[in-house]
Amino acid sequence: xxxxxxxxxxxxxxxxxxxxxxxxxxxxxxxxxxxxxxxxxxxxxxxxxxxxxxxxxxxxxxxxxxxxxxxxxxxxxxxxxxxxxxxxxxxxxxxxxxxxxxxxxxxxxxxxxxxxxxxxxxxxxxxxxxxxxxxxxxxxxxxxxxxxxxxxxxxxxxxxxxxxxxxxxxxxxxxxxxxxxxxxxxxxxxxxxxxxxxxxxxxxxxxxxxxxxxxxxxxxxxxxxxxxxxxxxxxxxxxxxxxxxxxxxxxxxxxxxxxxxxxxxxxxxxxxxxxxxx
Numbered sequence: 001x002x003x004x005x006x007x008x009x010x011x012x013x014x015x016x017x018x019x020x021x022x023x024x025x026x027x028x029x030x031x032x033x034x035x036x037x038x039x040x041x042x043x044x045x046x047x048x049x050x051x052x053x054x055x056x057x058x059x060x061x062x063x064x065x066x067x068x069x070x071x072x073x074x075x076x077x078x079x080x081x082x083x084x085x086x087x088x089x090x091x092x093x094x095x096x097x098x099x100x101x102x103x104x105x106x107x108x109x110x111x112x113x114x115x116x117x118x119x120x121x122x123x124x125x126x127x128x129x130x131x132x133x134x135x136x137x138x139x140x141x142x143x144x145x146x147x148x149x150x151x152x153x154x155x156x157x158x159x160x161x162x163x164x165x166x167x168x169x170x171x172x173x174x175x176x177x178x179x180x181x182x183x184x185x186x187x188x189x190x191x192x193x194x195x196x197x198x199x200x201x202x203x204x205x206x207x208x209x210x211x212x213x214x215x216x217x218x219x220x221x222x223x224x225x226x227x228x229x230x231x232x233x234x235x236x237x238x239x240x241x242x243x244x245x246x247x248x249x250x251x252x253x254x255x256x257x258x259x260x261x262x263x264x265x266x267x268x269x270x271x272x273x274x275x276x277x278x
Contacts, residue, residue, distance in 0.1 A: 105217035
């Protein structure tokens with residue numbers, strides 16, 4: 001793997017709660033996801049590492065995880081703040097052999113799995129904000145970035161990157177994020193077991209991935225819709241060069257957002273930045 005992408009642990013001291021392979025794998029109950037785990041001290045971004053490995057025929061379900069990222073990113077290549085030892089920064093290689101038009105379902109796969117893990121393990125009522133955010137009390141707790149390699153309109157491999165603010169303190173966030181970002185540590189008043197939370201996330205993802213490959217995305221999209229606290233909200237969406245306002249109606253069968261505009265027509269949105277107005 002190119003040194004420009006990742007720094008392995010090597011002889012570096014391993015902190016007691018570091019997300020190294022043996023801690024993640026301990027008790028992991030998954031059939032595909034996590035069959036191979038690449039744990040790194042640092043990475044440019046785990047999506048970079050996973051995409052590099054995916055293009056070289058790594059196994060379905062490979063997980064790349066790093067203690068920190070020096071070039072972590074979200075949608076539109078926005079910087080993702082990922083300091084060492086504080087969050088879950090991981091990417092999963094999937095080979096669903098589905099049309100590129102279904103890629104939104106893979107983003108929901110990562111978001112639903114992370115949300116269910118947080119809810120089930122920590123009893124924290126995290127919700128989803130379309131298209132790729134995990135939110136808590138109106139603040140961003142995490143996000144999902146999906147990147148694909150395709151040929152002939154079919155996904156050859158996809159990388160689902162998950163960033164989750166687990167143990168960041170308010171001081172760990174840059175000033176520009178302190179009013180809009182959330183962490184589990186701040187909500188619970190204690191540090192969380194990152195290995196246990198990642199393990200649960202991988203298990204939730206594994207089960208839904210197998211269902212997706214067997215039955216299609218219908219059940220997953222319905223579950224994502226149920227976790228979204230947006231139905232009936234008035235929103236503004238910026239999509240490319242246009243801005244739209246309207247009322248959220250829900251999701252269509254492909255995971256696009258349905259918005260009833262002020263004029264009465266219904267817009268079907270596949271991407272965009274959403275601001276909830278009320």
